[in-house]
Amino acid sequence: MPTNDLEGRAYVVTGASSGVGLAAVRGLVARGAHVIGASRSGARGDASEGLALDLTDPEAIRRAADGVRRARSALDGLVHAAGGIYFEPQVSRFGVDRTWAVDYLGHVLLTHELWSLLASAPRARIATVAGNPRFVRPSSFDPTALERPPTSGLAGASLAMSMRVLWTHSLARRCEGTRITALAFHPGLVRSNLVGNGPWIVRTSARLLNAWASPHCAIAVRCATDASLDRDSGALIDPSGRAHRFPALEAHEATLTTISARLIGRAAAA
Ligand SMILES: NC(=O)c1ccc[n+]([C@@H]2O[C@H](COP(=O)([O-])OP(=O)(O)OC[C@H]3O[C@@H](n4cnc5c(N)ncnc54)[C@H](OP(=O)(O)O)[C@@H]3O)[C@@H](O)[C@H]2O)c1
Numbered sequence: 001m002p003t004n005d006l007e008g009r010a011y012v013v014t015g016a017s018s019g020v021g022l023a024a025v026r027g028l029v030a031r032g033a034h035v036i037g038a039s040r041s042g043a044r045g046d047a048s049e050g051l052a053l054d055l056t057d058p059e060a061i062r063r064a065a066d067g068v069r070r071a072r073s074a075l076d077g078l079v080h081a082a083g084g085i086y087f088e089p090q091v092s093r094f095g096v097d098r099t100w101a102v103d104y105l106g107h108v109l110l111t112h113e114l115w116s117l118l119a120s121a122p123r124a125r126i127a128t129v130a131g132n133p134r135f136v137r138p139s140s141f142d143p144t145a146l147e148r149p150p151t152s153g154l155a156g157a158s159l160a161m162s163m164r165v166l167w168t169h170s171l172a173r174r175c176e177g178t179r180i181t182a183l184a185f186h187p188g189l190v191r192s193n194l195v196g197n198g199p200w201i202v203r204t205s206a207r208l209l210n211a212w213a214s215p216h217c218a219i220a221v222r223c224a225t226d227a228s229l230d231r232d233s234g235a236l237i238d239p240s241g242r243a244h245r246f247p248a249l250e251a252h253e254a255t256l257t258t259i260s261a262r263l264i265g266r267a268a269a270a
Contacts (some may be wrong), residue, residue, distance in 0.1 A: 055106025
């Protein structure tokens, strides 16, 4: 049954034009939220308003965040749903491959830029798409990979997923003492355009998978809004709402934080 329980609340959703982000936009708008939908084109789509944002470009991220800060005094949530699987390496303006920029560094910088708005809300949530907890492999996780091109599209996306899970853990520590909480989520199987740039065999398999996939992503909406998940801040939430934590991954926290700060700082100085 439709409700307007999110009326008066405002969210920024990245990846708003497709897949998980589009599903999150629709789910939040259906409950009366004001949703700023970010994508490269800046088209409004199904959101309340559009925001042009290229996550491979630090200057574009700062510009977009500046526009949001000028227009609003608070944000109730930030949903990081943009992502890519790229089959050709390409260096982004962060100076790292665009996989790491879109899937990870761009979201780290956007969060930093919008932090003051999140801190001004009565309570706020940062929800970041990751993936299936079964595919988080702490034993092969190497944060220094961030400074090298991924070995393949799928390997790049898989490592980026672990980076987002670990970043969420460290973000939750930063949130302590604030009214902000942070969750990563596994979206389930959501209709997607993710591998549109891949080899034909990958595109064909994705088309078949899309026939099974859902146009909705209830867990994205829940992770953006459900206060009962505050206690799980820092965890990866699966579609059933169960929280997963990865102590062995957390051992890499300091290294990932140091490398990320250096890359974002370097991009700022460029
Ligand atoms: N779909 C699933 O079932 C599923 C399952 C597990 C994990 N995931 C993860 O969820 C993430 C999103 O997947 P998806 O299925 O939603 O993919 P998708 O359908 O391809 O959507 C990707 C979104 O990211 C945006 N985007 C791409 N490059 C961007 C850039 N440089 N700057 C800003 N936005 C950019 C796209 O917007 P524009 O191109 O319009 O800019 C689009 O809205 C991926 O990391 C994926 O690994 C998805």
